[in-house]
Ligand SMILES: Nc1ncnc2c1ncn2[C@@H]1O[C@H](COP(=O)(O)OP(=O)(O)OP(=O)(O)O)[C@@H](O)[C@H]1O
């Protein structure tokens with residue numbers, strides 16, 4: 001049994017080591033090797049005696065609220081406790097919004113988990129988005145309560161043992177392992193306003209967020225110092241979460257599909273738009289094809305993109321807003337003044353649509369501007385926003401051929417879907433190429449294209465798995 005555990009440990013460590021080398025080695029080298037190791041690991045794990053506990057890859061967040069000590073000197077303990085609870089009431093829903101779990105409260109600290117008991121494919125990303133939102137929540141809390149509390153967080157991802165933990169009298173679901181201790185140490189090392197992230201979290205999310213390195217942490221019992229990054233914010237245009245960075249691994253096959261895309265791009269450059277839908281199971285190469293398209297982009301074409309996420313399917317206009325911000329070339333977390341300046345500059349004289357787009361981006365407006373949207377019924381506001389977006393996209397496409405990427409449409413929210421449905425016919429009138437990617441489980445995209453069957457220039461590209469020969473070839477080439 002001990003041997004089995006040692007082998008499992010060794011295999012897990014080998015997988016982790018390979019994953020850390022992904023950026024250097026490239027996906028085509030790492031993916032097949034990791035797949036083999038994972039298969040061996042799965043076989044070993046089936047031989048393990050059931051204990052009720054599970055090994056899980058979890059992202060652990062420690063969030064510490066600072067400033068209560070100063071308050072305790074001024075207020076009575078009862079009042080301070082009330083404030084702590086009120087503050088937690090603002091922070092806890094943020095964790096829940098991203099489907100994380102509160103593990104425990106430790107004094108004025110929160111420990112939260114992403115990946116246990118419920119796992120998602122993007123738990124590390126969810127944890128970081130929650131951390132950024134918690135920073136905003138503490139500012140809003142201070143504003144509402146005239147307090148000056150601060151927040152700092154440590155976040156780490158790793159394999160943990162998850163299950164009922166505790167003595168005979170009381171057991172609670174929790175997680176244990178080195179990864180948890182490191183998250184706590186990262187929180188200790190961070191100062192007010194900082195979010196420190198461990199190496200695995202960084203590797204999993206570096207294509208989506210901006211970070212800056214900070215001095216490594218020396219930990220008791222560990223020879224090598226631990227690499228630490230400070231989270232800055234989300235990137236304007238996230239790169240694919242799978243390794244397209246640098247495209248080191250050569251593209252395998254997909255000649256026919258690329259030819260179709262080349263044709264659509266050539267037509268776009270010549271002033272003829274279209275809609276291209278890439279449909280395939282997870283991991284078959286939709287994002288990779290989009291990345292290849294970007295490399296083929298004619299110089300006169302503007303590129304903007306948005307990506308739906310698994311937790312944004314219920315967030316109205318999420319994808320539409322992402323695409324608008326990308327068109328304005330500003331980061332989603334940019335200061336309101338910066339977003340406002342970009343919108344004003346981009347709209348020139350088109351002020352009739354300004355209040356609708358400003359409302360969509362939650363920008364402040366002066367009173368006369370505000371009046372134009374304030375008294376509208378919610379239905380009139382919705383159609384005003386969608387029309388404004390269509391008008392804006394039309395105008396941009398008329399100025400310069402425009403390519404809009406809609407990534408991961410299987411998670412698209414309903415209002416952005418409505419916009420896409422309005423843009424598909426437009427892509428036949430103006431130089432607009434809509435490049436959409438969705439997993440097969442969602443057939444809304446095929447339906448939209450079928451509804452627009454009367455138009456020419458709409459293609460569906462269905463990706464089938466690469467053949468063994470193709471994959472083996474790519475492995476030899478890298
Ligand atoms: N034709 C190809 N040649 C070489 N590598 C490829 C090819 N297609 C995909 N890959 C690689 O396989 C991995 C998964 O591909 P990709 O991320 O594009 O899948 P996806 O269909 O977008 O998946 P998801 O639905 O999860 O977003 C990536 O590392 C990608 O670079």
Ligand SMILES: [Mg+2]
Pocket residue numbers: 240286287288
């Ligand atoms: Mg993808």
